[in-house]
Amino acid sequence: MVTYLDADTAPLRNTGQIRLYGPEAFEGMRRACRLTAQCLDELVSIVKPGVTTNEIDRFVFEFGMDHGAIPATLNYRGYTKSTCTSINHVVCHGVPDDKPLREGDIVNIDVTYVLDGWHGDSSRMYPVGRIKRAAERLLEVTHECLMRGVAAVKPGARTGAIGAAIQAHAESQRCSVVRDFCGHGVGLLFHDAPNILHYGSPNEGVEMRPGMIFTIEPMINLGRPHVKVLSDGWTAVTRDRSLSAQYEHSVGVTEDGCEIFTLSPAGLDRPGLSS
Helix, strand or coil: CCCEEEHHHCCCCCCCCEEECCHHHHHHHHHHHHHHHHHHHHHHHCCCCCCEHHHHHHHHHHHHHHCCCEECCCCHHHCCCCCEEEECCEEECCCCCCCECCCCCEEEEEEEEEECCEEEEEEEEEECCCCCHHHHHHHHHHHHHHHHHHHCCCCCCECHHHHHHHHHHHHHCCCEECCCCCEEECCCCCCEEEEECCCCCCCCCCECCCCCEEEECCEEECCCCCEEECCCCCCEEECCCCCEEECEEEEEECCCCEEECCCCCCCCCCCCCCC
16 A cells, blocks of 8 residues: 655655655755756766776765765765765666776766755766767667656656656667666655656656656666676666666656656756766
8 A cells, every 4th residue: 555645744764655746855856966966977988998997986975065965875874985986887887997988988977966965866978989870779768768757757657657667668669778777756865655656657656746756767788688787786687688777857746747857957967968
């Protein structure tokens, strides 16, 4: 049995109940998510061959501090970095290090800032120099999957409609959807109910209602969907070492559709515009 509750009266922990936020919360999310999107815009000129993911991580930390925000991943469940940087066949949760990026790499950079208690969660793909057409196509397919998932968000529909839209497009392009990870409720908590699957059918999942806030963050592979987590306990990679890509937005359900909180202020969050 799914229950919904007014976020103003809900305890500040994940109870499995779905919070419904009001106008003030939406404004808080706009501010936090705008800052996250601005950081991701700034990274466009930073991501290049020879740059290390630790340098990227340092920039994310300092940008947040300069704007009064804290990276949500820093010290989260023992994680010691301010961002996740997932390169090539890394699906998600790649840990920044001192290895330089190389020409032809693709890298997902996932940033969540906490600003005045609100979590702005978003990620984008960045080409490193010139990339192969197969990688370029994967980025295009993955971004389109995200936007088709976003387009399925409306009151009265079920969250399965999001996953169905994503799965249909990915598989029509001979790609696969990772099933081991999902989107999630977000707002005053980093990870909250409900889970947002990136596959399924329109009649599955919970009913979407105005005031719900969650992420949509499909991970799409050129090869098979299977993944494994490395010994560091964080880094997830494709089992067949095929390329993987991910784009993520934080969205809020409105009376007649949804609001995307994490759109790029400079219009740099689409493939082909960030290189």
